[in-house]
Every structure is written in C-alpha cells, then in structure tokens.
Amino acid sequence: MDHDELLALLDARMRRGAGPETPAARVEHVSGVVRQSGPESVWNGVLWSDLDAGTADDVIAEQVRHYTALGQDFEWTLYTHDRPADLAARLVAAGFTPEEPETLMVAEPAGVVRRAEGAGAPGIELREVTDEAGVAQVVAVHEQAFGTDGTRLGRRILAQLAERPDTFKVHLAVAHEDGREIPVSAARMELHPGTGFAGLWGGGTLAGWRGRGIYRALVAHRARIAVELGYEYLRVDASDQSRPILERLGFAVLATMTPFQYDPARAQR
Known part of the structure; x- marks a missing residue:
C-alpha cells in the first residue's frame, strides 16, 4: 500500500470512523467534523474535519460553543492535508493555542x-500496569520525563x-540498580478492533536513562503484542526525539499533525 492509500485508510478508520475511547465518551458526526466528548476522564476534541473556506469559521465557532457548554477544554488535531489550507490560522484567530507539531508515522x-531482533535494554524489566499503584508510577515518570502535570493523564x-x-x-x-527498582519509562498501546490499527502513545524516558535502548524496547514489546493479536499497522504521533528511532525500526512518515488547544477560561480572559 502506497503513502496516499495508507493515509486515506488511516483517515477513514481512525479519524472519520473513530469509535468512543470508553463507554463514558461519545463520538458525534456533526457539521463536517467528527468529535469526541465526555467527562474529564476522556480526551475531548475534534478528530477529523472536512471543511472549506465558506464553512470553516462557523464550524469552529460551533465546536467552541459545544465544549464550552460542557465545561471542557478540548483539542483540535490538525493534519497537514486537512482543509481549508488556512485552517491553522483560523483556529488561532478563534482562540486556539498550537502545540509542538508531531509526525504521524505508521509501520x-x-x-x-524483525528490525528490533537482538536489541534490548540491559538491566531493564518491562511490566504491564494493571492497578492504581502502577498508574501512579506511570504518572510520576510522565511528569519527570515531559515536565508536565500528569493528573488528567x-x-x-x-x-x-x-x-x-x-x-x-x-x-x-x-x-x-543497587538493589533498587526505579521506574524509568512508561508507554501505552490502544488497540482498535476492526480497524487493523494499534496506536502507540507515551514512551517518555527519564533524562538520565535516555540513550540506553529503553524506548526502542518498549516499541518492540508492543509490536510483538500487536502481531500476536493480528493487527496490521502501528500508528505513532512522534516527537522529534523519537522519530529517528522509529525510522530505524521501519516506521514511515505519513503527515505532520499539530494539536490546537482551546481553554474556555483562558479564551475569555
């Protein structure tokens, strides 16, 4: 499958055809967008849009009203091939704040x-997290690795x-190390039955432990699970730091994506 076909498949199955994240969330197809809404425990935002210069501003305003009425801040995830071409500028004009762009990659x-065979991270144990104590460790790693609050995560x-x-x-x-157990990295995988896609998220590693193959080991571990479960593709929204590692593992670039955040409280100031 070539680049354009794969991008169209991802758009159809993971964006336009997205299902709700949890039973507490709802996915709606309204006014040229696909959006997910729910309580703070779910991701709120616009997954896909099909707009033109004549409709974009009204649709943007409608989403702002929708999420503001829910009392939720939200994200509009903009991909390089989304239209109209000036959608980014329209979002900024409507009060959205762009975050650092990420690279959409698939493998x-x-x-x-196969590419990761024989590679490992000596002295590192990979554990599956299933309880509240483990989640607390994941959050602590996230906060140290990315320097952001992990409460909502x-x-x-x-x-x-x-x-x-x-x-x-x-x-x-x-x-x-020295008889101690030190959580040094954490990562997540979302499986989407019926789509062929599994999404890889997180992978933040503490600064002092980078460059030791830990991120690569986490990617390979999740890839093995995806193979066992019959998934065709892995999808990652890669940072500049993770992109070279992923390219060496066979991931191909499909697009660039930029999260645009809207905070009703900040917009009203």
Missing part, C-alpha cells in the same frame, strides 16, 4: 519486530484500564 508490527489511564482492559495496555520500564 507493520511484524517488520518492527492518570485519570484517563485508570478509566481506560477499568473500561477497556482487553484493548488498552500500559507498560512500565523498571531499572534494577
């Missing part, structure tokens, strides 16, 4: 496993583990 999991992980235990996996990388 076949079996190929990732923790609530989302707990909700997904409780409501989607068969399709949501969380893994913690633990170092054994």
Whole structure:
C-alpha cells in the first residue's frame, strides 16, 4: 500500500470512523467534523474535519460553543492535508493555542519486530500496569520525563484500564540498580478492533536513562503484542526525539499533525 492509500485508510478508520475511547465518551458526526466528548476522564476534541473556506469559521465557532457548554477544554488535531489550507490560522484567530507539531508515522508490527531482533535494554524489566499503584508510577515518570502535570493523564489511564482492559495496555520500564527498582519509562498501546490499527502513545524516558535502548524496547514489546493479536499497522504521533528511532525500526512518515488547544477560561480572559 502506497503513502496516499495508507493515509486515506488511516483517515477513514481512525479519524472519520473513530469509535468512543470508553463507554463514558461519545463520538458525534456533526457539521463536517467528527468529535469526541465526555467527562474529564476522556480526551475531548475534534478528530477529523472536512471543511472549506465558506464553512470553516462557523464550524469552529460551533465546536467552541459545544465544549464550552460542557465545561471542557478540548483539542483540535490538525493534519497537514486537512482543509481549508488556512485552517491553522483560523483556529488561532478563534482562540486556539498550537502545540509542538508531531509526525504521524505508521509501520507493520511484524517488520518492527524483525528490525528490533537482538536489541534490548540491559538491566531493564518491562511490566504491564494493571492497578492504581502502577498508574501512579506511570504518572510520576510522565511528569519527570515531559515536565508536565500528569493528573488528567492518570485519570484517563485508570478509566481506560477499568473500561477497556482487553484493548488498552500500559507498560512500565523498571531499572534494577543497587538493589533498587526505579521506574524509568512508561508507554501505552490502544488497540482498535476492526480497524487493523494499534496506536502507540507515551514512551517518555527519564533524562538520565535516555540513550540506553529503553524506548526502542518498549516499541518492540508492543509490536510483538500487536502481531500476536493480528493487527496490521502501528500508528505513532512522534516527537522529534523519537522519530529517528522509529525510522530505524521501519516506521514511515505519513503527515505532520499539530494539536490546537482551546481553554474556555483562558479564551475569555
């Protein structure tokens, strides 16, 4: 499958055809967008849009009203091939704040496993997280690795583990050093039955433990699970730091995506 076909497949199955994250969320197809809404324990935002210069501003305003009425901040995830071409500028004009762009990358999991064969992270144990104590460790790693508050992430992980235990996996990388166990990295995988896609998220590693193959080991571990479960593709929204590692594992670039955040409280100031 070539680049354009694969991008169209991902758009159709993972964006336009997205299902709700948990039973507490709802996915709606309204006014040229696909959006997910729900309590703070789920991701709120616009997954896909099909707009033109004549409709974009009204549709943007409608989403702002919708999420503001719910009392939720939300994200509009903009991909390079989304239209109209000036949609980014329109979002900024409407009060959205862009975050750092990420690279949408896709690979076949079996190929990732082959490329990662023989590679490892000595002294590192990979554990599946299933309980509240483990989630607390994941949040602590996230906060140290990314320098951001992980409170909301923790609530989302707990909700997904409780409501989607068969399709949501969380893994913690633990170092054994001087008789101590040190959580040093964490990553998640969302399985989307019927789509062929599994999404890889997280992978933040503590600064002092980078460059030791831990992120690569977490990617390979999740790829093996995807192969065992019959998934065709892995999808990652890669940072500049993870992109070179993923390219060496066989991931191909499909697009660039930029999260645009809307905070009603900030917009009203």
